[in-house]
Amino acid sequence: MTISVITGDIVGSTKYKDPNIWLNPLKKALGKLESKFNKWEIYRGDSFQIEVKDYFSALQSAIYLKSCIKSIKNLDVRIAIGVGEKSFEGSTVNESNGTAFQFSGETLEQLKKEKHNLKIKTNNHDLDQELNLYFKLASIAMDNWTTNSAEAVKLYLENQNKTQKELAEMIGIKQDAISKRIKRANLDEILELDAMFRQKIDTLTQ
Numbered sequence: 001m002t003i004s005v006i007t008g009d010i011v012g013s014t015k016y017k018d019p020n021i022w023l024n025p026l027k028k029a030l031g032k033l034e035s036k037f038n039k040w041e042i043y044r045g046d047s048f049q050i051e052v053k054d055y056f057s058a059l060q061s062a063i064y065l066k067s068c069i070k071s072i073k074n075l076d077v078r079i080a081i082g083v084g085e086k087s088f089e090g091s092t093v094n095e096s097n098g099t100a101f102q103f104s105g106e107t108l109e110q111l112k113k114e115k116h117n118l119k120i121k122t123n124n125h126d127l128d129q130e131l132n133l134y135f136k137l138a139s140i141a142m143d144n145w146t147t148n149s150a151e152a153v154k155l156y157l158e159n160q161n162k163t164q165k166e167l168a169e170m171i172g173i174k175q176d177a178i179s180k181r182i183k184r185a186n187l188d189e190i191l192e193l194d195a196m197f198r199q200k201i202d203t204l205t206q
Helices: 020-033 055-070 099-114 126-140 147-158 164-171 177-183 186-206
Strands: 002-011 040-043 047-052 076-085 118-121
Touching: 002 055, 002 099, 020 040, 020 047, 020 055, 047 055, 047 099, 047 126, 055 076, 055 118, 055 126, 055 147, 055 186, 076 099, 099 118, 118 126, 126 186, 147 164, 147 177, 164 177, 164 186
Parallel strands: 076 118
Antiparallel strands: 002 047, 002 076, 040 047
């Protein structure tokens, strides 16, 4: 069975004496993506792993996690996506195994060395090269999100059926303000990337 696994760690976590400042939002974000506790885990203090069964949504899940963490001042997140097989179901996500888990873990270690924050690994090297180039370009925008921009992206992804007017009312600002935040976040372009990712990743099953 082909699945995706996201492994990540918080960048800048030591800036906060109270880890709950970012730990609670991280737990909430992981819980929104996957309600089953055995499908995600936080370990070594500021690292996490989550199994995203619908691998077509892996990139959007990664973007959502980034928006949640970057909504907190001075924090960012490194995210490695592995798409592959699941060969063993453990009692926790860290005990499960398969190429998806191996790809994700290996890629996070590469990210730490490369000083990048988003990367994917599949069993298709050419696809990986192409997608990772797009990810590097998208990261130029995402790594520079302000807390306001990140909050706007988070709000949009949590409420994709709502209009900008409704989103603005939810956080008590004017519609033009939420529109500007979304535009500064380059959200339209990032959603275009997500749509293209879904098309490209479909080639793995063909």
